[in-house]
Amino acid sequence: MANKPPLMNEKIYAPYKIAALVETLGEQGIAAKACLEGTGLTPNDIYNPETRTSVRQYITVCQNAVTLSSDPSTPFQVGKRMHLSAYGMYGYALICSPTVRDFFNLGVKYHRLATPTATIEWREDTDSAVWVFPETRGLTTSDKVHQFLLEQQLTQHVTHIQDVVSATSFPHRVCVAHSAPAHASLYDQYLHCPVQFAAPVSEIYYDRKILNQKPQLAHRITSTLLQETCDRLIGQVKTSAGVAGEVYQLLMHSLGQFLNMDEVASKLNMTSRTLRRKLDADDTTFAKITDDVRYSLASEYLRTTSMSIEDIATALGFSDAASFRHAFKRWSGQTPSAFRG
Numbered sequence: 428m429a430n431k432p433p434l435m436n437e438k439i440y441a442p443y444k445i446a447a448l449v450e451t452l453g454e455q456g457i458a459a460k461a462c463l464e465g466t467g468l469t470p471n472d473i474y475n476p477e478t479r480t481s482v483r484q485y486i487t488v489c490q491n492a493v494t495l496s497s498d499p500s501t502p503f504q505v506g507k508r509m510h511l512s513a514y515g516m517y518g519y520a521l522i523c524s525p526t527v528r529d530f531f532n533l534g535v536k537y538h539r540l541a542t543p544t545a546t547i548e549w550r551e552d553t554d555s556a557v558w559v560f561p562e563t564r565g566l567t568t569s570d571k572v573h574q575f576l577l578e579q580q581l582t583q584h585v586t587h588i589q590d591v592v593s594a595t596s597f598p599h600r601v602c603v604a605h606s607a608p609a610h611a612s613l614y615d616q617y618l619h620c621p622v623q624f625a626a627p628v629s630e631i632y633y634d635r636k637i638l639n640q641k642p643q644l645a646h647r648i649t650s651t652l653l654q655e656t657c658d659r660l661i662g663q664v665k666t667s668a669g670v671a672g673e674v675y676q677l678l679m680h681s682l683g684q685f686l687n688m689d690e691v692a693s694k695l696n697m698t699s700r701t702l703r704r705k706l707d708a709d710d711t712t713f714a715k716i717t718d719d720v721r722y723s724l725a726s727e728y729l730r731t732t733s734m735s736i737e738d739i740a741t742a743l744g745f746s747d748a749a750s751f752r753h754a755f756k757r758w759s760g761q762t763p764s765a766f767r768g
Contacts, residue, residue: 437672440542442473442480443513444505445488449473451504457495464491485542486572493571499610502575503617506582511590514541516660520653522591523646528638530591531556537657544576555599556638558584560629574605577629582617584631591642598633602626655760659722670695670705671716678720685744688713722758725751729767736763 449462449470459470466484473480492501511518517540524530531549538547548559560580581601588596597619607624614622618631674691686694691713692702706712721743728739740751755763 438479438481438484440480440482440485440540441476441515442468442478443515444485444509444542445480446473447508447513448485448488448492448501448505451501451508452492452496455496455498455501461495462488462491480542482542482544485544486576489544489575490569490572493569493575499608500613500617502579503582503613506579507586507617509579509583509586511587516653516656517541520650520657521587522642522644523650523653524591524642525645525647525650526638527556527588527592527640527642529650530642531558531638533654533657534587537654537661540657540660545580547580551635551638554635555632556635557633558631570605574608577603577605578614581614581629581631585618588633588637591644592637592640593643596633596637598631600632602628602630602632604629652760659719659758669709670702671709671711674702674706674713674716675720678717679723718754718758721754725755725763726759726766729763739763 445463445466445468449459452462453459459473463470463473465487466480468478468480468484472478489502511522514521517537520537521530521533524533535547535549546561548561550557550559560577581603585598588598599620600623601614601618601620602623603614604626605624611622611624673695677691677694678686688702689699692699695702697705703713706716725739725743728734728742734742736751737748740748743751745751745754752763755761755766759766
């Protein structure tokens with residue numbers, strides 16, 4: 428099971444990863460301002476819950492870290508402090524997974540919410556459950572930064588398994604694609620298992636039996652509810668970038684016109700077929716974006732106005748209030764009246 432390469436420039440992520448790295452460098456005596464050089468962020472920004480950052484900004488901080496820090500354990504320290512509780516709804520959905528196999532599947536499904544700096548996959552072998560980290564050289568041209576990102580990613584995954592299963596749950600083997608560095612002993616120290624260097628691909632191997640274990644905080648109902656929230660957040664990520672983002676913005680600013688796909692394609696100077704193909708490449712559809720726009724507007728109307736359900740249904744282009752109620756229940760799991768209440 429695999430996911431898509433990360434978006435690079437879209438500012439859609441909370442700054443928790445940047446904050447963790449800045450804090451780690453701060454403990455080495457490196458000023459936050461120097462860590463954030465070239466990002467356009469201030470030290471106050473990274474602790475503001477309203478701040479949204481991009482993968483590109485995080486890569487810039489990693490580049491600064493490689494330049495400013497002489498401590499090779501920095502990426503391992505960052506990975507060790509990146510507990511799942513720092514990841515918001517995505518993290519809590521994973522923590523509540525009914526089984527570790529569900530945790531693995533959800534980790535990949537919702538990875539787009541985690542300021543991703545790598546493409547991740549996992550597979551189930553005869554004796555092992557294996558996390559795979561394909562090469563993502565498009566993120567950076569620096570071998571040192573690429574190694575920094577991988578060292579952090581490997582340590583994060585070990586930390587997350589400990590969060591979900593137990594503090595003594597470690598992999599039985601790790602492979603990395605680069606040659607052994609001078610600080611190779613740090614891999615054993617932070618990953619707690621033998622490490623093979625210069626492997627064909629970077630992987631973490633766990634005993635396959637772990638997949639059927641029940642996480643410490645497993646709760647099927649809570650997990651389901653949090654997955655619904657993650658689905659909504661994934662929708663927002665998809666509609667914040669690329670052609671999907673253009674369609675989203677166009678629909679948001681065409682209230683009352685109820686543009687269909689042909690009309691939107693025309694406004695974007697492309698055919699409907701081309702638009703459908705581009706949206707498919709973004710892993711979404713015109714119908715899903717329309718639903719997201721309608722849900723966003725409906726939620727706002729219900730929270731901030733006294734408009735009747737009938738008026739909201741009309742404003743959003745529904746044929747009647749019953750159709751709107753049915754759609755809103757499908758989107759949110761609640762009726763419009765319950766949501767407003």
